[in-house]
Amino acid sequence: MAQHASLPGRDIHRIVTMAHRCEEADGIAPFNEQTTLALSRHPDRHRRHFVVRLADSVIAYAGAEVVGNGAEAELAVDPAHRGRGVGNRLLDAVLDWIEADITELRVWSHGDLPVSQRFAAARGFSRERVLFQFSRDLEGFTWPAAWPEGIGRNWPIGAGPAAVLPEGVRLRPFRVGRDEAAWLRVNAAAFASHPEQGRWTAADLAAREEETWFDPDGLLVAEDEAGMLGFHWTKVEEGVGEVYVLGVDPRAQGTGLGRTLTLAGLAHLAAHGIREVNLYADESNAKAVKLYRSQGFDIVRTDVQWVKRLR
Secondary structure: OEEEOOOOHHHHHHHHHHHHHHHHHHOOOOOOHHHHHHOOOOOOOOEEEEEEEEOOEEEEEEEEEEEOOEEEEEEEEOHHHOOOOHHHHHHHHHHHHOOOOOOEEEEEEOOOOHHHHHHHHHOOOEEEEEEEEEEEEOOOOOOEOOOOOOOOOOOOOOOEOOOOOOOOOEEEEOOOOOOHHHHHHHHHHHOOOOOOHHHOOHHHHHHHHOOOOOOHHHEEEEEEOOEEEEEEEEEEEOOEEEEEEEEEOHHHOOOOHHHHHHHHHHHHHHHOOOOEEEEEEEOOOHHHHHHHHHOOOEEEEEEEEEEEEOO
């Protein structure tokens, strides 16, 4: 088993190929966006790649990163090589790399698969966090009867309550090269208690701006004279829309801005011909879960973060 600070292109290709085989067998991709983007990142002393090769193929991979006093990892084993102890050896390598002051290791299981449940239980992990994926078809969605002046060109109109913005607030698309600092500030404030989203850096944002799916028109920004107040970042891949990130600065929370931003992002997607929309919410966020259920979204997938206490 090899351990790397960064990966050559041939290994990235082999890891992605292995991940596709896992997805075909399990019905779900083994790695999230963060792990996938990290495959091509520059070396970082807090991040390691663990690769198990067989001939010209990669049969297992784990990506691990130290975050504060904890560490996070995702790992996968090629379906043809499971049940032979490869996953255990991969996890052992990650644990050996973790520094002495790290208190816990967190590992995502996408789809909450039974095989992952058994592996986690056998290795002393406990079920810590549950992330729901919601989905719905926009056909039949109850759209507002009116949109604030100046927005909503070609956006759908329905019989729902009019969409309104707080006094002095306007919506506009994100401006690449100008809005990054303000976006990072609002994102950090809106997700101050979130274990992942709240720690986004300029590099994280820049990496998404370089993705083929990125469209600044699909990142709607709310602002007043004092600056950015919130945003709704939508994403489209393979004809399916996603509520990628929705955030409201604490100074604007409770004003109804979040509801209007939600509707505006969905309307933007609908105006561009998107009919199916996905979004994610933590099981523990009862308010968000209730809101999305009330808007006709159903849970279609469950991801689980497992935690192993080390100290």
